[in-house]
Amino acid sequence: FDAVWEGKVVERILHNLSLLMNQSFKTVQELNRYRKELGREIAGAIAVTPAATDAKPQAV
Secondary structure (H helix, E strand, O other): OOHHHHHHHHHHHHHHHHHHHOOOOOOHHHHHHHHHHHHHHHHHHHHHHHHHHHOOOOOO
16 A cells, blocks of 8 residues: 555545535545534534523513
């Protein structure tokens, strides 16, 4: 398994992930940026959710 084949495997994995996620990944760096962005979005959603669930309904 040399550098040429490693490059081919990486390229194919990025291609398949691009198809699965409907997002273009030409490099591993692009994939990492997307992963970090997704992590921030999820963390933001989690931070907002508990505050909304802690609110108790008021009697009318």
